Amino acid sequence: MSKFKLSLIASALITLVACADSTNNSSLVADVNQGNNCKFESSPSNIQFDSVIVNGRVMDPGCGFDDIRNIGIKDGKIVAITKDSIIADKIIDASGKVVAPGFIDFHIHTNTEFGFNLLMRDGVTTALELEGGTYPLKGWLADKSEKTPVNYGASVAHSGIRAAVLDGYVHPDGNLIEATLGGDLAKNFQWSVKVSNTEERQQIVELIDNQLQQGAIGLGITVGYYSNGASSPEIYDVIKATGKYELPSFVHARFSGQKPPTSGYMSLAEVISAGAISNSPMVLQHFHNQTLSETRDAIQMFEDANANGIKVIGEVYPYNFGNTFMFADFLQPENYGPGFGRSYEDIIHPDGSRMTKESFDALLKKAPQTPVIFYGAQEADMNYAVSHPSVIIGSDAGPLFDMTTGKFAAADADPKNVKGHPRSAGSHAKVLRMAREQKLMPLMLAISKMSYMQAQFLATSGISSMHNKGKVQLGTDADLIVFDANTVTDNADENYAAFATTGITDMLVNGVQTVKNEQVISGVNPGQPVFSDLKK
Structure with missing residues (x-):
């Protein structure tokens, strides 16, 4: 063990x-x-x-x-x-x-004073951009130096390096969420659909190595957004580049859903095997909204991996609905319906309206970078994951929008006019409330799952x-x-x-x-x- x-x-x-x-x-x-x-x-x-x-x-x-x-x-x-x-x-x-x-959040995407204020009110003292990551790290760090109220850090973004190699696109501040919401990466799809050749894969690996040498906290892989572009050999190569230094990989795995052959469970196995072979510790982020009814099976896989010396940990947020972009691979009708067992009505527009086939198709064509809420895991599966002793909590806190201006919420925005996902404001307090009201777990365990376990994982993984x-x-x-x-x-x-x-x-x-x-x-x-x- x-x-x-x-x-x-x-x-x-x-x-x-x-x-x-x-x-x-x-x-x-x-x-x-x-x-x-x-x-x-x-x-x-x-x-x-x-x-x-x-x-x-x-x-x-x-x-x-x-x-x-x-x-x-x-x-x-x-x-x-x-x-x-x-x-x-x-x-x-x-x-x-x-x-x-203070709580340590592996999974944030916010870059605004408004967003950090909400995280602090929710108990977060260290907010890390590890799933999406950043590229280049230097610009991202410079943008936060001496003006961030909580501790901060980031992984190197596989997606950002793909964009650099395949599209020649580099965001000056390394803020890939901002680049996506601004339309840059949403309109230029080569990074998300092109299969890299041998030369391009080598360039990707070299750039990852360079960013790891600069102190990036491992590698962020969001292959769920480019499942048709990144080959399995490429995923193996980038995890291997990280395992070379025994640094961790933080993964939004390739598939979401419970229908074979493209199930969330199978996509977790793809990256766990690469991590096991190359010695890269693995965090499977928000996995419950990918594995759905197979969430308990996924946790058992993590348990078995650890029992055999393979360092794997699962992370969830305490909601059975997520937040993503319209263009996300897993949200497309051919997957979301049969894979999730959901319908268009389970996708919610930023204005609060439920989608129809017509409104979905129109918005995907007009503004594919639009953020939407979508329902995934069932409540019972989510509760099981939230309370499991070996699963950690992460918020996946993203940008919030002021509907009166159409822009990121400013520090003085009226919360009543701000839209987005509630996980950006209340993930950690919700876990504490669930522990109290639903008796899901002891208070000490709830605290551990939001602080100590994260610190221990990183401290024993090269940080x-x-x-x-x-x-x-x-x-x-x-x-x-x-x-x-x-x-x-x-x-x-x-x-x-x-x-x-x-x-x-x-x-x-x-x-x-x-x-x-x-x-x-x-x-x-x-x-x-x-x-x-x-x-x-």
């Missing part, structure tokens, strides 16, 4: 046991501390803290620690976790609330700086959230996609407070870039 698999099992067991007796768990904490080198301090020396969080229920999924403590922070790090009284000029009173590691995140322990980064476990609620839905989460009252990123009393502190940008260990 792989060390990664054992780590996930241990984390799940610790969180389950800790939650079973959160009122008297001192012996558990002692045992866990000894076994996992967890670091806690009972009697801090005379430290002049930058800020303190007092009287909170500290929950650390790394060790299963769950008890009332005070936390001292200095120079962006946690330097005290104690029952003793501690003071500082900046004090957050967390009485009656949980103090937990060692992530060892300091996803935990509430001495010496770890002070990326922390404070929330009311009894009231935390997602407020966004299909009709009002930009209604912010309530109940997450405070947030610190690298020790700097960015949310206070449920209000984002404007102009505070302590976010730092996340690089792979290849970054010189």
Whole structure:
């Protein structure tokens, strides 16, 4: 059994046991501390803290620690976790609330102040563009330097490099979602339909290697959008290029649906096998909306892979409907109907109207880059995936649009006029609410699936700086959230996609407070870039 698999099992067991007796768990904490080198301090020396969080229920999924403590922070790090009284000029009173590691989201596509504000209200302290990725990385990072409130990083985008090689198109800021929505990539389809020749494949591999050397967090593969263009040998070659450095691949797999031969389940097997052979750890993103009724079978495949030393993890968002572009391969009628068991009425226009064959055909011809909502997995399959101990949570947060201007929502946009997918605003709070109201999982496990498990996956996959995140322990980064476990609620839905989460009252990123009393502190940008260990 792989060390990664054992780590996930241990984390799940610790969180389950800790939650079973959160009122008297001192012996558990002692045992866990000894076994996992967890670091806690009972009697801090005379430290002049930058800020303190007092009287909170500290929950650390790394060790299963769950008890009332005070936390001292200095120079962006946690330097005290104690029952003793501690003071500082900046004090957050967390009485009656949980103090937990900030959430780490592998799956974001937002690039606006409005979008980041919603993510912060939802508890996200590290927002990574890993599924879609970016190209070129340098331009993308420059666009975010010193003006991003959360930690940030990206994979190298297979799709963006295909566009560079096959179409000669490079977005100056590496923002491929913006390029698609702007029509550049939606109107020039060579990157999505052309099968690369041997020379072109070699160019693609060389460019990926170059971006990995610059510190990209692995490779983002969205072959679900170019399933007829990228051959299986090309997919193998690009994963092999990533596995050369034992860096991870983040995959939106080739097919979506449950009808053979182009089932979502089969497309997962394609990339898992490539990762296993080439030693590239694998994240299968939003897989439940690809495997649908075969979601439980897919999770079993991940479990079996890990049991045999193949590092694979599945990711889902807590919704049974997704958000994509009209031109997406999997949304076309020949696939969506028979493959998903859905109809045109299950596709929703940005204005909220349900599609018909006529409106679908007209919009696909006129504006193929239009973002739409589509229904996929059934509720029971989604709930099973959301609550499974080895599955992580990612939002797939995308751009939101102000319907009064027709543009990306500005920072001061009225949420009532903003459309998109509610996952951009409430994915993490929804998981916490589901844990509370539906009893899907213990609270500690829910927190772990949104913080610790992500950090551990990256930390053991060539991004060692992530060892300091996803935990509430001495010496770890002070990326922390404070929330009311009894009231935390997602407020966004299909009709009002930009209604912010309530109940997450405070947030610190690298020790700097960015949310206070449920209000984002404007102009505070302590976010730092996340690089792979290849970054010189």
